[in-house]
Amino acid sequence: MSRYLIPLLVFIALVGLFAIGLRMDPRRVPSPFIGKPAPAFDLPQLHAPGQRLTQEILRGRPVLLNVWASWCVECRHEHGLLLQLARQQQVPIYGLNYKDPRADALRWLEEFGNPYVISAVDEEGGVGIDYGVYGVPETFVVDAAGIIRYKHIGALTEKAVNETILPLLNSGKGSSERSGP
Amino acid sequence: MMFRQVNPAMKLSRWTGSERSHRPRIFPCLLLLVVATCLPVHAADTPLKFDDPAQELRYQSLLSELRCLVCQNQSLADSHADLAQDLREEVHGMMAQGKGNDEILAFMVQRYGDFVLYRPPVRSGTWILWFGPFVLLLIAVTAAVRFSRGRNRGTAQVLSEAERDRLQKLLLPPTDGNS
Numbered sequence: 001m002s003r004y005l006i007p008l009l010v011f012i013a014l015v016g017l018f019a020i021g022l023r024m025d026p027r028r029v030p031s032p033f034i035g036k037p038a039p040a041f042d043l044p045q046l047h048a049p050g051q052r053l054t055q056e057i058l059r060g061r062p063v064l065l066n067v068w069a070s071w072c073v074e075c076r077h078e079h080g081l082l083l084q085l086a087r088q089q090q091v092p093i094y095g096l097n098y099k100d101p102r103a104d105a106l107r108w109l110e111e112f113g114n115p116y117v118i119s120a121v122d123e124e125g126g127v128g129i130d131y132g133v134y135g136v137p138e139t140f141v142v143d144a145a146g147i148i149r150y151k152h153i154g155a156l157t158e159k160a161v162n163e164t165i166l167p168l169l170n171s172g173k174g175s176s177e178r179s180g181p
Numbered sequence: 182m183m184f185r186q187v188n189p190a191m192k193l194s195r196w197t198g199s200e201r202s203h204r205p206r207i208f209p210c211l212l213l214l215v216v217a218t219c220l221p222v223h224a225a226d227t228p229l230k231f232d233d234p235a236q237e238l239r240y241q242s243l244l245s246e247l248r249c250l251v252c253q254n255q256s257l258a259d260s261h262a263d264l265a266q267d268l269r270e271e272v273h274g275m276m277a278q279g280k281g282n283d284e285i286l287a288f289m290v291q292r293y294g295d296f297v298l299y300r301p302p303v304r305s306g307t308w309i310l311w312f313g314p315f316v317l318l319l320i321a322v323t324a325a326v327r328f329s330r331g332r333n334r335g336t337a338q339v340l341s342e343a344e345r346d347r348l349q350k351l352l353l354p355p356t357d358g359n360s
Contacts, residue, residue, distance in 0.1 A: 026253060029293065030294060032291060129267060130292065131292075132294075134250035134264055135251065
């Protein structure tokens, strides 16, 4: 009966392959920054244009760097979660305001609330390119040593926060004291 | 008076024969459609040009080697995404600074990973990508050969002496009367 068995096995193997393929999201491109230091930047702050914000601010304790824009619809979906994280003081969140006119960004935060300790203004998108941002929102988990540990692409979800990001932050607290390149 | 006749042949010949006036109207429309869909292919939103045709050629070939991460099935040359425009400017700027192709590609890979290259380097992680199709081809050819051999052998064995006689009788016209 191998005459029927082989096509059947091939068919099952194909179905298996397709099933795996369907579950994979082609938008999730693995970031080449994982395990590497957060790229340098020097940008004006959103609320205090005269002051600068650099990558140095990301060092010292684990933080989130959230790329956002007022024109980004997905950002609204994750905004509640960010506000909640900020309110519970689980992790300091820094914002990278990507290709956004300052006035729009300020108005947006006023309307929806501001979860960010500080937001930096990347109006030209150059820092976005240096961070390999190819869609907004994106969220980087940066450990105490300033090393990027994880990048979340798209709006944050409760699942991603609870199952990936928070455990990473908690483990990062411990490991960053031991390690340190 | 032949034209009034309703017959299937006439219906078929309508477009090619008697009512010729339909064709000239459709054809220009089709042509326009074809031209219109071809035009935007290389129209960058803000065209960046080089005076030197060799540089321009190098610029275009670099762009066609790089994937736009927003519309993943388009190259940087084709994509109208905002990011693609920014990256085109980036490539343009780096070329103006006199940077080589390797440097520019390394810049992209450093930020977006191998995924940004339409021709990723051959590494253990990309073996399946580079050699998978050949493995599949080999399997397919082997299977096809084995299958066809098996079939030939099968047909050769099927006919026994008695069956061959019967076949002869069926194929040859009856020589002795009917039935």
